[in-house]
Amino acid sequence: MQQPQLAKAARILLILIMAVVILVYAKPFLVPLTFAVILSLLLLPVARWLEAHGVAKALAILLVIIGFLSLFAGLVFFTNWQLSGLAEDTAKMEQQATATLESLRAYISNTFGISPQKQQQILKQQQEGASGQASAFITGFLSGLGTFLTNTLLVLVYIFLMLFFRSHLRTAILKFIPAAQQAAGKKIMHDAQHVTQKYLTGLALMIVSLWVLYGIGFSIVGVKNALFFAVLCGVLEIIPFVGNLAGTVLTLAMAMVQGGSSSMLIGILVTYALVQFVQTYIIEPLVVGSEVNINPLFTIAGIVAGELLWGIPGMILSIPVLGMFKIICDGVEPLQPIGFLIGAPKEKKSKSGFMEKIKSKVK
Numbered sequence: 001m002q003q004p005q006l007a008k009a010a011r012i013l014l015i016l017i018m019a020v021v022i023l024v025y026a027k028p029f030l031v032p033l034t035f036a037v038i039l040s041l042l043l044l045p046v047a048r049w050l051e052a053h054g055v056a057k058a059l060a061i062l063l064v065i066i067g068f069l070s071l072f073a074g075l076v077f078f079t080n081w082q083l084s085g086l087a088e089d090t091a092k093m094e095q096q097a098t099a100t101l102e103s104l105r106a107y108i109s110n111t112f113g114i115s116p117q118k119q120q121q122i123l124k125q126q127q128e129g130a131s132g133q134a135s136a137f138i139t140g141f142l143s144g145l146g147t148f149l150t151n152t153l154l155v156l157v158y159i160f161l162m163l164f165f166r167s168h169l170r171t172a173i174l175k176f177i178p179a180a181q182q183a184a185g186k187k188i189m190h191d192a193q194h195v196t197q198k199y200l201t202g203l204a205l206m207i208v209s210l211w212v213l214y215g216i217g218f219s220i221v222g223v224k225n226a227l228f229f230a231v232l233c234g235v236l237e238i239i240p241f242v243g244n245l246a247g248t249v250l251t252l253a254m255a256m257v258q259g260g261s262s263s264m265l266i267g268i269l270v271t272y273a274l275v276q277f278v279q280t281y282i283i284e285p286l287v288v289g290s291e292v293n294i295n296p297l298f299t300i301a302g303i304v305a306g307e308l309l310w311g312i313p314g315m316i317l318s319i320p321v322l323g324m325f326k327i328i329c330d331g332v333e334p335l336q337p338i339g340f341l342i343g344a345p346k347e348k349k350s351k352s353g354f355m356e357k358i359k360s361k362v363k
Contacts, residue, residue: 023309031313032151036158038320040166041193042200043068047163061163065156078231188331192324199320203238209283210234210244213275221267223255239315240303248272294322298342 023030043064050060162169170189177185214230223229229251236243252268294302302322306314322342329339 020309027310031310031317032154033158034317034321035151035313036155036162038196038200038317039068039155040159040162041196043159044163044166044193045197058164061160064163065159069156075231075235079228184331188328191331192327195323195327196320199323206279206283207234207237210237210275210279213278214271217271217275218251218268221264221271223251223264223268229254239312240299240319242303242315244272244276293344294319294326294342295344298322 046067047060047064050063051057055063173189174182174185211230211234214233215227218226218230229247232250233244233247236247239246248268252265255264255268299319299322302318303315306316306318306321308314310317326339326342329335329342
């Protein structure tokens with residue numbers, strides 16, 4: 001009796017190992033394709049709306065892609081404009097950084113007994129060793145930029161083709177499903193599409209809400225170029241948990257370099273805490289909801305696994321891919337225990353709570 005169970009466990013382990021190997025070695029192919037699938041599902045309702053109003057299919061898809069690129073270009077233009085404002089304060093920032101460095105050297109000398117001359121010698125040795133690394137970094141950056149532009153063009157081509165041949169692709173997928181399970185297969189595809197669209201549109205609305213909240217908070221506490229850092233914190237929200245915190249840390253670091261007072265630094269932290277409270281208890285339940293019903297343990301595990309397999313793109317794609325995987329598990333009977341495992345437990349919520357009253361009023 002134990003022999004079949006061991007064989008089954010060995011097969012499952014072998015499948016997992018093969019899946020990891022494929023995900024790692026097929027990354028250059030799978031990452032653009034996955035981004036194209038996710039973005040196609042996001043843009044699909046707009047394309048359908050244009051087609052329903054008499055726009056030709058190919059033209060409707062082109063208009064949707066051009067609109068998406070226009071939004072992205074506007075964000076890049078705004079970021080560049082704000083960065084030019086930061087560049088004007090470069091001299092003052094260098095003076096502040098020099099003063100901070102001198103204070104740090106004095107503290108190290110008084111605390112650890114390392115003289116400023118010895119510290120300068122150590123820094124010089126490190127700079128000599130880093131010169132070769134800087135050249136390698138520049139080469140790697142240029143190579144990465146070329147890969148990014150190539151993948152971006154590839155994603156756009158994928159999006160156009162997926163939207164244009166969506167009916168054919170849907171029919172082809174259903175042909176792999178036995179006739180007796182066609183209805184279940186259609187429901188899984190519909191639910192996966194609905195969950196992804198709901199998550200992505202909700203995420204976009206939440207990012208805009210974070211822009212407004214961070215912009216107000218940073219402006220009140222006196223952060224220079226507050227809008228830029230607000231946009232930065234909001235955009236980094238596409239990387240769950242990590243992105244928002246990283247944006248706030250960068251804002252704190254830049255405020256310190258610009259000579260921000262301790263009250264400004266405390267104000268930035270208070271702004272972050274208040275925005276996180278509003279995001280967690282009001283914005284996220286309203287605009288994202290519980291469509292991607294993944295429990296926090298597997299949410300974090302999925303982000304870590306995505307980073308290990310595909311880097312930053314894996315962190316961005318982890319939540320929507322995990323949500324689609326859960327839908328598939330819920331619809332396929334042998335995989336339902338896995339769907340239950342990664343899903344969030346359904347708890348009865350009291351409607352008399354303070355936050356529930358706020359949510360109901362806003363809704």
